[in-house]
Amino acid sequence: MKTVKASIIGFGSIGQGVARVLLMKKDYLEKEGIDIKVVAIADSKGAVIDENGLDLEKCLDMKAEKGTIAEKKMTGAEVIEQVDHDLVIEVSPTDVITGGAGLLNMQTAFEKGLDVVTSNKGPLTLKFKELNELADKNVCDFRYEATVGGAMPIINLTKEVMAGNEIASIKGIFNGTCNYILTRMLEEKSSYSEILTEAVDLGIAETDPTYDVEGIDAAGKIVILANTVFGMNKTINDVDRTGITQITYEALEICSKNGKTIKLIGEVKKNGSLTVSPRLVPIGHPLSVSGTLNVASIQTDLAGEITVTGRGAGSIETASAILSDIISIYKEY
Numbered sequence: 024m025k026t027v028k029a030s031i032i033g034f035g036s037i038g039q040g041v042a043r044v045l046l047m048k049k050d051y052l053e054k055e056g057i058d059i060k061v062v063a064i065a066d067s068k069g070a071v072i073d074e075n076g077l078d079l080e081k082c083l084d085m086k087a088e089k090g091t092i093a094e095k096k097m098t099g100a101e102v103i104e105q106v107d108h109d110l111v112i113e114v115s116p117t118d119v120i121t122g123g124a125g126l127l128n129m130q131t132a133f134e135k136g137l138d139v140v141t142s143n144k145g146p147l148t149l150k151f152k153e154l155n156e157l158a159d160k161n162v163c164d165f166r167y168e169a170t171v172g173g174a175m176p177i178i179n180l181t182k183e184v185m186a187g188n189e190i191a192s193i194k195g196i197f198n199g200t201c202n203y204i205l206t207r208m209l210e211e212k213s214s215y216s217e218i219l220t221e222a223v224d225l226g227i228a229e230t231d232p233t234y235d236v237e238g239i240d241a242a243g244k245i246v247i248l249a250n251t252v253f254g255m256n257k258t259i260n261d262v263d264r265t266g267i268t269q270i271t272y273e274a275l276e277i278c279s280k281n282g283k284t285i286k287l288i289g290e291v292k293k294n295g296s297l298t299v300s301p302r303l304v305p306i307g308h309p310l311s312v313s314g315t316l317n318v319a320s321i322q323t324d325l326a327g328e329i330t331v332t333g334r335g336a337g338s339i340e341t342a343s344a345i346l347s348d349i350i351s352i353y354k355e356y
């Protein structure tokens with residue numbers, strides 16, 4: 024049995040989802056020969072540390088009761104630097120402008136020789152090449168399936184399962200909030216702003232939905248796919264991007280009468296073109312999924328077109344992608 028000492032940096036929806044999934048899958052992991060011992064958890068206020076392994080149930084209860092797990096005033100980077108462990112599960116907030124604390128956390132982890140599994144796309148949309156080079160230089164594993172499409176498998180699918188295929192393009196819906204808004208506008212015959220209010224009330228959209236509705240979130244995912252699958256060196260500034268704020272109910276209705284729908288489609292092509300924009304999709308086409316679902320169509324030379332769909336967000340769903348990355352690193356074959 025391999026014991027892996029891990030930290031969870033960020034203890035919000037996804038950090039807590041990871042803790043729950045590790046509790047749920049303890050026996051499964053043991054059968055795979057992996058014993059994950061979480062030795063530190065950090066949130067915005069500080070950290071809790073136990074080098075013998077934290078009681079995750081107690082940590083979840085403490086977060087629910089007190090709003091924080093902080094027992095010591097330490098930043099994520101300080102935890103990574105000072106606590107003896109092997110794996111950093113980096114699930115702090117995304118910042119695509121500066122990379123945020125997540126960027127420093129990942130750099131600190133690699134400089135210390137630690138593996139990183141993350142759902143935080145910010146650092147990858149800005150410093151993809153630098154982070155991967157740093158990971159390689161320090162012989163660290165770096166996995167980020169959860170950054171694109173949450174639970175929908177796309178990175179490991181294209182890199183591993185579809186190995187040998189040459190990929191010409193990947194296009195799809197990479198933002199569940201936009202897809203929800205466009206779906207509901209047509210269903211409810213309502214304006215963009217009315218449905219945005221509904222999405223905020225349901226917790227599907229942020230109070231400030233700019234990242235989602237302006238296509239910035241989808242653009243970040245397209246950048247990660249471009250760099251991972253096509254070996255490009257793109258940043259979020261290389262994406263030709265239009266959001267959904269100008270889409271009207273009337274436009275959706277006219278399209279619908281012609282058997283089409285409008286979707287916010289992100290696309291990366293082998294020739295280096297990266298786009299996010301509202302596009303017409305025939306109703307019934309594999310890309311015309313409804314609600315908060317994500318979908319991706321991969322054009323390949325051997326396998327033809329492969330389409331995957333799944334939940335692009337959610338605590339346990341996203342944690343499932345993080346778990347699969349952890350297993351890929353530590354499973355003994």
Ligand SMILES: NC(=O)c1ccc[n+]([C@@H]2O[C@H](COP(=O)([O-])OP(=O)(O)OC[C@H]3O[C@@H](n4cnc5c(N)ncnc54)[C@H](OP(=O)(O)O)[C@@H]3O)[C@@H](O)[C@H]2O)c1
Binds near residue numbers: 035098
């Ligand atoms: N939610 C999803 O469905 C989803 C899906 C795919 C990817 N992601 C990505 O996963 C990451 C986490 O998302 P989330 O939904 O869990 O966000 P969240 O609920 O807002 O939680 C973020 C957590 O990070 C903590 N935090 C804030 N600043 C920090 C810092 N400087 N150092 C350490 N911790 C810090 C917060 O502390 P407090 O608890 O004290 O506020 C909170 O615990 C984000 O990068 C997000 O884009 C999320």
